Amino acid sequence: MNDVIVKSITRIIVPFAEIYGIFIILHGHVSPGGGFSGGALIGTSLILYTLVFGIKKGEEKFSHRASEFAESGGIFLYVVIGLVGMIFAGTFLSNLSAGFPAGTPGKLLSAGMIPLLMIGIGIKVASTIITLFHILVEEEEEVHE
Amino acid sequence: MKKGLTTALFVILFIILVSQILIMPGDLGINSPSYNEVTYYYIQRAIQDTGANNIIAAILADYRGFDTLGETIVLFISTVAVASILKPVAKYEDEKKVNKHE
Amino acid sequence: MSKFLNLILDHMNYIGGIALFIIGLHTVVTHRNLIKKIMGINIMGTAIFLFFIAIGNVKDGLPPILNDLQDHLTFINPLPSVLILTGIVVVVSLTVYSLSLVIRIYQTYGTIDQEEIVAIQNEEQKND
Numbered sequence: 054m055n056d057v058i059v060k061s062i063t064r065i066i067v068p069f070a071e072i073y074g075i076f077i078i079l080h081g082h083v084s085p086g087g088g089f090s091g092g093a094l095i096g097t098s099l100i101l102y103t104l105v106f107g108i109k110k111g112e113e114k115f116s117h118r119a120s121e122f123a124e125s126g127g128i129f130l131y132v133v134i135g136l137v138g139m140i141f142a143g144t145f146l147s148n149l150s151a152g153f154p155a156g157t158p159g160k161l162l163s164a165g166m167i168p169l170l171m172i173g174i175g176i177k178v179a180s181t182i183i184t185l186f187h188i189l190v191e192e193e194e195e196v197h198e
Numbered sequence: 199m200k201k202g203l204t205t206a207l208f209v210i211l212f213i214i215l216v217s218q219i220l221i222m223p224g225d226l227g228i229n230s231p232s233y234n235e236v237t238y239y240y241i242q243r244a245i246q247d248t249g250a251n252n253i254i255a256a257i258l259a260d261y262r263g264f265d266t267l268g269e270t271i272v273l274f275i276s277t278v279a280v281a282s283i284l285k286p287v288a289k290y291e292d293e294k295k296v297n298k299h300e
Numbered sequence: 301m302s303k304f305l306n307l308i309l310d311h312m313n314y315i316g317g318i319a320l321f322i323i324g325l326h327t328v329v330t331h332r333n334l335i336k337k338i339m340g341i342n343i344m345g346t347a348i349f350l351f352f353i354a355i356g357n358v359k360d361g362l363p364p365i366l367n368d369l370q371d372h373l374t375f376i377n378p379l380p381s382v383l384i385l386t387g388i389v390v391v392v393s394l395t396v397y398s399l400s401l402v403i404r405i406y407q408t409y410g411t412i413d414q415e416e417i418v419a420i421q422n423e424e425q426k427n428d
Contacts, residue, residue, distance in 0.1 A: 082250040085365065087258065089385060124277060128270055135267070146263040148248055155249040158366075164250035167259045174270060181273045185396055188277075188284055189403070204330060212322045216315055224310035225359050228374060232355055237377050245366060253364040253375070257382045269386045276393030280400045 054105050063105045070098040074175075081171035082164040088171040092178030099179075100186050108191060120184045127177025134166055134173075317351035320344075334405070334412045338398050345391040349384050356380040 054060070078091035103111030135146040142151040148165040149155055156163035223230060240257060250256040258266055308315065324347060327340030356377030364378040402412060409417050 082252050082255045082259075085252065085254075085363065087252075087255050089389070124274060128267075128274060131267055131270060135263075146260075146267075148260050158245050158249050158251050164248055164256070165260075167248065167250055167255060170259045170263070170266075171255070174266065177270055177273060181277055184277055185280060188280055189396075189400065201330070204326070208322055208326050212318065215318050215322075219311055219314045219318060220307055222311065222314065224307070227358055230358075233358070233377055237379060240378065241364070241375055251366050253366065253378050254382055257378060258385065262382065265386055269389050272390060272393060276396055279397050283397075283400050283404055 059105055063101060067098050067102050070101075071095055074098065074179075078171055078175040079168060080161070082167045083159065083161070088174030089178055091171075092175035093182065095175070096179040096182030099183050103183075103186065103190075108187075112187070115183050115187075120180055120187075123176050123180035124184065127173045127180065130173035130176075131170060134169055138166070313354035313357065314351060317347050317354065320347035320350065323347075332414050334402050334414060335399075337414075338395060338402070341398075342391065342395050345387075349387060353380050353384055 074091045074094035076091075077086040077094065078088060081087040081091070099111070099115060102114060138147040138151040139145045141147075148167070153165035154162070155165060158164070161168075240253060240261070244250065244253045244256045248256040248260045250260075321344055324340045324343035327343065328337050331337060331340075356379065358374055358376045361374050361376040364375045405417070406412055409420055411417060411420075
């Protein structure tokens with residue numbers, strides 16, 4: 054878009070929206086929110102950046118290679134934490150009986166493995182939203198000879 | 199004529215469904231049939247078992263963590279399905295022709 | 301008469317969910333545009349989520365977050381909300397897949413009107 058107001062307001066808003074999304078993901082076990090809503094917020098703010106500044110600048114921020122790593126990395130983190138639980142306590146995805154620190158309820162570093170799972174879910178959801186948008190929007194290159 | 203008939207049929211369907219909804223138990227509060235022992239177990243033992251303040255996050259990630267893993271896999275499958283439909287196929291055929299000529 | 305009005309006011313959440321479902325079904329059946337049909341399916345899914353979550357509501361109940369560690373507080377039922385989180389993700393991925401199928405249909409037939417697509421398919425079948 055070639056509008057001055059839209060471009061300057063987008064440049065101001067996108068960093069604050071990203072930080073708020075990361076805040077919601079990390080505080081998933083203390084206040085309402087969690088992995089899904091935080092991941093949707095991060096993905097939507099990057100879609101706003103792509104809509105205003107064009108497809109090429111959007112692909113610089115989140116390239117194909119980064120989306121490959123993020124898509125597989127989210128599920129990989131989840132399964133690795135589950136296997137750690139299986140090695141130490143015998144059942145897949147066990148929380149306090151596998152040695153994760155419990156802490157005091159209400160602080161940021163509490164509840165065992167729940168913040169780590171929320172980070173994995175948040176990365177996965179954000180990457181899914183951005184990748185689907187890029188696939189639906191990009192135009193075909195002419196390869197006919 | 200056709201549009202009027204369709205709208206009348208849908209209004210009749212709405213009246214039938216609402217007349218059966220009014221039999222359901224209304225605002226009963228704590229004594230409603232869906233507030234059973236499972237809910238009491240989750241509310242009373244969430245902090246003891248997991249150490250999290252948010253009961254919904256504790257249910258989602260600890261008590262029923264396997265369902266969340268399945269849902270993450272569904273997200274992954276949707277990306278693969280969309281990419282398999284919308285990526286161009288002509289590139290692959292042109293590459294085969296180029297490899298044959300060489 | 302006032303008893304009947306009280307009955308309807310108690311069940312207002314469920315009646316809203318069913319009204320949304322009927323609106324979505326009417327959209328799928330009546331319109332000819334393919335994208336409006338996909339929107340109708342999405343509306344039907346949202347109506348069912350509203351109906352399911354409204355079952356777990358308790359009047360004057362607090363959101364299920366334990367802050368002060370007091371006893372004898374009435375919380376709402378947290379279980380339907382957790383089950384619906386998974387359902388929302390399934391409906392979103394189905395919508396994305398059907399939208400990509402509509403893109404492919406447009407590239408093949410040149411139109412997204414359902415009756416014109418059926419007419420083109422009948423002509424191709426006659427020519428074979």
